[in-house]
Amino acid sequence: MPTAIGFKRLVIAIGAVVALCLGAIVLSSMVVSADSARDAVVAQVKAATGIEPAIRGPVNISIFPPDSVSLTDVVLGDNRNRPALAAQMVTARLKLIPLLFGRIEIADVVLVRPRIAIAFQNGTGNSNWSALIDTLSRTLKPTTTSSVVTFSEIRINDGTVVIEHPEHKLREVLTHVEMSLAWPSISKSFGATGQFGWRTEVIEASLGIADFHAALTGETSGLKFKLAGPSMKVAFDGTMNTDPTLKIDGSISADVPRLRDLLRIAGRQPFIGKGFNKFMLKATVKAGGGTAALAPVNIELDGNAAEGVLTYSLGPRRNVQGTLAAENVDLTPYVSTFHILANNARDWNRSPLTLDGLADTDLDLRLSAARITVGPTRIGRTALAANMRNGSFNLTVGESQVFNGLVTGSFTIAKAKSGAAVKSQMHFADVDLDSCLNQLFGIKRIDGKGTVALALDGSGDSVEAIMHTLNGDARLTSTNGALTGINAEQLLRRLERRPLSGTGDLRSGRTPYDKLNIAVKISDGVASVDDAVLDSPAVKLSINGTSSIPARELDLRGTATLVASNDGGFELPFVISGPWDDAIVLPDPQSLIRRSGAAQPLLDAVKNRKARDAVRSAIERLTGTTSQSTVPLPSRP
Numbered sequence: 001m002p003t004a005i006g007f008k009r010l011v012i013a014i015g016a017v018v019a020l021c022l023g024a025i026v027l028s029s030m031v032v033s034a035d036s037a038r039d040a041v042v043a044q045v046k047a048a049t050g051i052e053p054a055i056r057g058p059v060n061i062s063i064f065p066p067d068s069v070s071l072t073d074v075v076l077g078d079n080r081n082r083p084a085l086a087a088q089m090v091t092a093r094l095k096l097i098p099l100l101f102g103r104i105e106i107a108d109v110v111l112v113r114p115r116i117a118i119a120f121q122n123g124t125g126n127s128n129w130s131a132l133i134d135t136l137s138r139t140l141k142p143t144t145t146s147s148v149v150t151f152s153e154i155r156i157n158d159g160t161v162v163i164e165h166p167e168h169k170l171r172e173v174l175t176h177v178e179m180s181l182a183w184p185s186i187s188k189s190f191g192a193t194g195q196f197g198w199r200t201e202v203i204e205a206s207l208g209i210a211d212f213h214a215a216l217t218g219e220t221s222g223l224k225f226k227l228a229g230p231s232m233k234v235a236f237d238g239t240m241n242t243d244p245t246l247k248i249d250g251s252i253s254a255d256v257p258r259l260r261d262l263l264r265i266a267g268r269q270p271f272i273g274k275g276f277n278k279f280m281l282k283a284t285v286k287a288g289g290g291t292a293a294l295a296p297v298n299i300e301l302d303g304n305a306a307e308g309v310l311t312y313s314l315g316p317r318r319n320v321q322g323t324l325a326a327e328n329v330d331l332t333p334y335v336s337t338f339h340i341l342a343n344n345a346r347d348w349n350r351s352p353l354t355l356d357g358l359a360d361t362d363l364d365l366r367l368s369a370a371r372i373t374v375g376p377t378r379i380g381r382t383a384l385a386a387n388m389r390n391g392s393f394n395l396t397v398g399e400s401q402v403f404n405g406l407v408t409g410s411f412t413i414a415k416a417k418s419g420a421a422v423k424s425q426m427h428f429a430d431v432d433l434d435s436c437l438n439q440l441f442g443i444k445r446i447d448g449k450g451t452v453a454l455a456l457d458g459s460g461d462s463v464e465a466i467m468h469t470l471n472g473d474a475r476l477t478s479t480n481g482a483l484t485g486i487n488a489e490q491l492l493r494r495l496e497r498r499p500l501s502g503t504g505d506l507r508s509g510r511t512p513y514d515k516l517n518i519a520v521k522i523s524d525g526v527a528s529v530d531d532a533v534l535d536s537p538a539v540k541l542s543i544n545g546t547s548s549i550p551a552r553e554l555d556l557r558g559t560a561t562l563v564a565s566n567d568g569g570f571e572l573p574f575v576i577s578g579p580w581d582d583a584i585v586l587p588d589p590q591s592l593i594r595r596s597g598a599a600q601p602l603l604d605a606v607k608n609r610k611a612r613d614a615v616r617s618a619i620e621r622l623t624g625t626t627s628q629s630t631v632p633l634p635s636r637p
Helices: 002-031 036-047 096-100 130-139 141-148 212-216 257-265 334-337 433-441 463-468 488-497 588-595 600-607 609-623
Strands: 059-063 068-077 087-093 105-120 152-165 171-181 190-198 203-209 221-227 232-241 247-256 279-288 290-300 304-313 318-330 363-373 376-388 394-402 403-416 419-431 446-460 472-486 508-521 526-535 539-548 553-562 571-578 585-586
Touching: 036 059, 036 068, 036 087, 036 105, 036 130, 130 212, 152 190, 203 257, 212 221, 279 508, 290 318, 394 419, 403 446, 419 433, 419 463, 433 446, 433 472, 488 539, 488 553, 488 571, 508 539
Parallel strands: 105 152, 318 363
Antiparallel strands: 059 068, 068 087, 087 105, 152 171, 171 190, 190 203, 203 221, 221 232, 232 247, 247 279, 279 290, 290 304, 304 318, 363 376, 376 394, 394 403, 403 419, 419 446, 446 472, 472 508, 508 526, 526 539, 539 553, 553 571, 571 585
């Protein structure tokens, strides 16, 4: 029984205290007027920041819960009706104990739907916040801050941040900003955590400044920040300095699941090709004045890892410069747009060339690699220089070990009215011709080592269209190799003995050679073979004619000479026609007929006009045709 009575008395005492406190709060709130509340809040904000906000709307006081003062239509740094900060409402939550004694002290401040504008000035590095920051830095001196600051947190609720830098053509809008700012009322540090909307992404963000006053006055201070969203994760740990402009120095890391998606979200055109997906970066960075130098940098893109130095500059056009070294590089995804042949490997690729990614970025990059893969091609030690400027991409091969030889040269592709303009000057020295010509042009007729020199240019909206406008020249020289698909010596010896025995299928066998020289002139997609000579101890071949590059068709004529023959040099004219990779070789029939002894009486008869007319008449009677439709007999040689 005494225990129950004691508990009851305790409850009554607590209730009395609570009632007394509530009564004091209600009484103090009734005593506090809207004007005095506004003046008290403005005075404390000014004491904490040195900046006096302008209140352009009514003031509301909330009694319970919690006690707060709400100021509507609040602006800071109003410059020609373009304030640095404009909030629909600023709510100051009040501390309870001082309120019991009739004093207004702010516990925290909430900016409701503020719009924060940060506008940089061209050439100066200053912004519309420069004067406010100067005032804030004077107020937050360590000797004065502890005696006047009453609140330690500022929250932003559904805010908007607009960042503009006309010199760099930069304008970013961050929406739905929800941040909590740890105001340095107790320590000298400043922190911010929360999230914001960037384009279509929701980004989690955190920021820490070790010495807020030092940072405001331009002195060096520790800096940490993290950004994390679906398309990226970025972290920095280092120092900052704002004298005379913002500079940061420290370590940075980035992890991007799909780089081309991030570029698209940022409003940039994705790069050409099918690569630019998984991207990772770790580097020591020095940034300032719109330029960031990464040295050293470890970078990984689509599984390709490299290290070196990079410099990235903002401006009217983005600029990337650097030197990277790698062990293994797979360039297949980046040249996928430039498939030379279609999937059937018989026709040129007709897919449109997409060069939009070349329009707004400048690139000057040097790359060295121990091994490079481009589709089915395996390349050894290579030194490349890639340059991209004003919509033109140039790749210079300083030296590359490929096709068991050495390749040097350059390749340029640029935007043009017709779609793309292509120019290439390449030199393939002592390469395996079978793999080189097959992988470049789909030609499988030459086996051996040799040198190929190309100087070509053309334009069009696809590879197939470019082939119609191709101009330039090409030269091939080779020693100690073989033509595949024909055994010229065996064929000539058979025809020497029996000219009318038939040739059979000539697309088999090999013709070894000591020397092979081919010179080609190209005009509007037509290749003219002016000088093509094959020399071997047994056979000599000379070829001339034309080839349609768009149709990949041959129309060539030549002469095959059997050097060691019974009559001192058997010669046989022939033609080569059909597709590049499956051409047909046909001997000249009249030459075989003239050489055949069995056909000599027929040739003698044809030489005589009366006999020729009699033969024609007999053919007409047998076939029922007229003289106009009769196939003409061979003319006199």
